[in-house]
Amino acid sequence: MNAESLPWIADPERRKAFLEQYWYYAMELAPGVVTPGQRFPNVALTRDLLSRVELDGTRCLDIGTMEGLVPVLLKRRGATDVVSIDGLDFSDKVACVKAAYGADFAYLPNIMSGSILRALDDRYAGEVTRFRYAGGRKPQRGFDVVVCSGVLYHVFSPFHVLATARSTLRPGGLMIIETAALPLDAYMMQYNFAGTGYVLGPSDTWFPTVPLLDHFLRFLKLMPLDACWLRAGDHLVRFACIARAVEHRPTLPQETLMEQAAWNLEYDTLLRSDFVQEAPTMPVTYVPADPRPVYRPGLGTCDLHATMRTRLPLEPALDRIELRLDHRT
Numbered sequence: 001m002n003a004e005s006l007p008w009i010a011d012p013e014r015r016k017a018f019l020e021q022y023w024y025y026a027m028e029l030a031p032g033v034v035t036p037g038q039r040f041p042n043v044a045l046t047r048d049l050l051s052r053v054e055l056d057g058t059r060c061l062d063i064g065t066m067e068g069l070v071p072v073l074l075k076r077r078g079a080t081d082v083v084s085i086d087g088l089d090f091s092d093k094v095a096c097v098k099a100a101y102g103a104d105f106a107y108l109p110n111i112m113s114g115s116i117l118r119a120l121d122d123r124y125a126g127e128v129t130r131f132r133y134a135g136g137r138k139p140q141r142g143f144d145v146v147v148c149s150g151v152l153y154h155v156f157s158p159f160h161v162l163a164t165a166r167s168t169l170r171p172g173g174l175m176i177i178e179t180a181a182l183p184l185d186a187y188m189m190q191y192n193f194a195g196t197g198y199v200l201g202p203s204d205t206w207f208p209t210v211p212l213l214d215h216f217l218r219f220l221k222l223m224p225l226d227a228c229w230l231r232a233g234d235h236l237v238r239f240a241c242i243a244r245a246v247e248h249r250p251t252l253p254q255e256t257l258m259e260q261a262a263w264n265l266e267y268d269t270l271l272r273s274d275f276v277q278e279a280p281t282m283p284v285t286y287v288p289a290d291p292r293p294v295y296r297p298g299l300g301t302c303d304l305h306a307t308m309r310t311r312l313p314l315e316p317a318l319d320r321i322e323l324r325l326d327h328r329t
């Protein structure tokens, strides 16, 4: 089935309007029919990390899915169940993308980041009821792979969103994060308004440094494994990393108070350790890029900032930015 055979595109006028509307991605919907798309290069970072994950048979969540490029790739690489979520509602476009790529994934629109856990809970409750009455595969709650790409710098509380994403990940699972970031060796976030004007678009918010992101991840029981980046203007970068859900907080010697930091009254309401229960714990396989990530001695985690500094910035070819019908990664 291709885009031309979809009912709302069969009419030539509607097809033209549909294709000419705002599209975030340049995606081929039928041979030679490509949506206009903005061709932002950062999705190439997420694709690069995803291409090193063994996705066969996995359950995946894509937070901030836009028009569903990431879920298409997850399905094509063998993910069994893919749930995609977004604060916007692009149901018509996502339906078209699903049909064009023959990719069967769930799309939950109009879910703001603060409502993700409730939406997933409701979905799970519905699946349990269906299972009781109709049988089939036993529903599961946690995800093996969670992607949160291009979202953190759009939200007012990036730590809350990281904690939400982490809450949905089962132990041994992998999380991919991509965001606009400050490439400084410091622990801070720059706000998008810099006194003389906005740094990026007016609806953007915070740009964390990479060491801060590394600290946040470990504080949320995530073990950083690898990173990649590309240049974005004068003083920002686009940065992506992958981290594994673990049962402890990988703590540096100078972070001995990290355990007490988790006594903060909000912490347990943000990192919901009860959200994923009875999930498998087998590590999802990730094959690191070359040159190898810089590991922290004795901790087993990758030092994200040091790794970034050893890696050249990605300069993605157009075919890593656009999605074509024959792409698998």
Ligand SMILES: C[S@@+](CC[C@H](N)C(=O)[O-])C[C@H]1O[C@@H](n2cnc3c(N)ncnc32)[C@H](O)[C@@H]1O
Pocket: 043, 046, 063, 064, 065, 066, 067, 070, 085, 086, 087, 088, 111, 112, 113, 114, 148, 149, 150, 151, 154, 155, 178
């Ligand atoms: C820059 S796009 C990134 C799209 C895609 N994940 C990628 O990396 O190419 C940001 C996406 O996050 C969604 N988003 C932004 N803020 C959000 C929020 N607070 N809650 C839910 N979704 C949000 C937007 O609707 C959009 O789909």
